[in-house]
Amino acid sequence: MALSESAPPTSLGLDREALTSMYRHMLLGRLLDERVIVLNRQGRAPFAISGQGHEAAQVGVGHALRAGQDWVVPYYRDLTLSLVLGMTPRDHLLAALGRAADPSSGARQMPGHFSSRAHRIVTTGSSVATQVLHAVGIALAVRSRGEDLVVLTTCGEGGTSEGDFHEALNWAGIHRLPVIFLVENNHYAISVPQARQMAVERVAERAPGYGMPGMTVDGGDVLAVHRAMAEAVARARAGEGPTLLEAQCVRLQSHSSDDDQRRYRDPADLLDLRQHDPLDRFRAELESARVLDQAGAEAIREACREEIDLAQAEAEAAPPPDPATAFDHVYGEER
Ligand SMILES: Cc1ncc(C[n+]2csc(CCOP(=O)(O)OP(=O)(O)O)c2C)c(N)n1
Numbered sequence: 394m395a396l397s398e399s400a401p402p403t404s405l406g407l408d409r410e411a412l413t414s415m416y417r418h419m420l421l422g423r424l425l426d427e428r429v430i431v432l433n434r435q436g437r438a439p440f441a442i443s444g445q446g447h448e449a450a451q452v453g454v455g456h457a458l459r460a461g462q463d464w465v466v467p468y469y470r471d472l473t474l475s476l477v478l479g480m481t482p483r484d485h486l487l488a489a490l491g492r493a494a495d496p497s498s499g500a501r502q503m504p505g506h507f508s509s510r511a512h513r514i515v516t517t518g519s520s521v522a523t524q525v526l527h528a529v530g531i532a533l534a535v536r537s538r539g540e541d542l543v544v545l546t547t548c549g550e551g552g553t554s555e556g557d558f559h560e561a562l563n564w565a566g567i568h569r570l571p572v573i574f575l576v577e578n579n580h581y582a583i584s585v586p587q588a589r590q591m592a593v594e595r596v597a598e599r600a601p602g603y604g605m606p607g608m609t610v611d612g613g614d615v616l617a618v619h620r621a622m623a624e625a626v627a628r629a630r631a632g633e634g635p636t637l638l639e640a641q642c643v644r645l646q647s648h649s650s651d652d653d654q655r656r657y658r659d660p661a662d663l664l665d666l667r668q669h670d671p672l673d674r675f676r677a678e679l680e681s682a683r684v685l686d687q688a689g690a691e692a693i694r695e696a697c698r699e700e701i702d703l704a705q706a707e708a709e710a711a712p713p714p715d716p717a718t719a720f721d722h723v724y725g726e727e728r
């Protein structure tokens with residue numbers, strides 16, 4: 394790709410390879426997300442839940458982890474995070490199209506509910522915030538085994554209203570477990586705005602109540618998220634306990650393919666969201682730091698698009714599950 398070799402590699406604090414990889418992951422996540430929405434609108438994928446607007450937050454945290462070693466207990470919006478950790482567009486398109494080879498569940502789970510044993514991504518459920526407790530259990534196991542690992546779990550700001558969230562933070566705080574709680578605050582829980590979800594302005598304000606540091610970071614700024622996460626990870630690895638990290642994001646699409654946010658959000662706000670697209674922002678930053686030029690950015694886009702096209706072709710050619718297996722893993726085996 395066309396990189397400006399003369400540019401200082403660290404004007405943004407990371408080397409150009411890391412920065413380019415971050416941009417590539419953000420773009421791959423965005424283009425794959427858009428593709429799943431198209432497949433949904435064409436009637437080929439039953440469901441889409443979009444992470445558009447969350448890419449910087451997810452890439453920022455993902456790049457501060459040791460992929461495949463640290464445990465990640467995500468939620469349904471973390472498509473881009475899963476790509477950072479090593480899942481592929483093919484994995485996701487097999488699930489979106491309900492193919493037997495879907496590595497997450499053999500097409501049993503809803504699309505958007507991915508997991509990967511190989512990448513230490515724990516199965517995502519739909520019940521809001523249940524995963525946060527699972528992450529704390531994993532962090533306790535990590536601690537008990539003396540492993541040099543951290544656990545990342547994620548949820549939305551709406552998820553913080555659940556009892557599970559508070560129990561999880563309380564326990565992690567008491568035992569100083571190596572877990573990072575990332576709240577991707579997009580200010581809406583389906584149609585319910587943040588002000589109806591909590592009496593505080595920032596999710597991170599809750600952290601002192603559980604004896605842990607809380608940080609609010611601009612979730613549209615991938616490098617700021619990365620710095621905050623690196624700090625939280627270092628603390629966890631040093632045995633200094635958990636962190637509550639709030640990334641303030643924008644939700645560019647509706648909650649899912651089953652709702653239309655124009656019915657409950659102000660049209661002016663929806664227009665304004667477009668001014669806060671984390672991809673445009675990072676690309677401008679990379680260009681002005683001379684890490685990437687227009688041709689370089691286009692080459693990355695083209696490579697991502699080709700990867701997604703190929704993945705879609707493979708997923709379309711893959712067979713659906715055998716109907717005889719419909720009840721596998723659901724009820725006890727038939728005798
Ligand atoms: C326990 C529970 N209650 C309600 C729902 C329905 N539901 C699914 S997602 C969601 C909104 C969650 O919002 P938030 O936590 O802010 O995450 P976001 O979707 O905005 O990323 C709700 C209410 C659910 N799945 N589980």
Ligand SMILES: [Mg+2]
Binds near residue numbers: 583
């Ligand atoms: Mg939300």
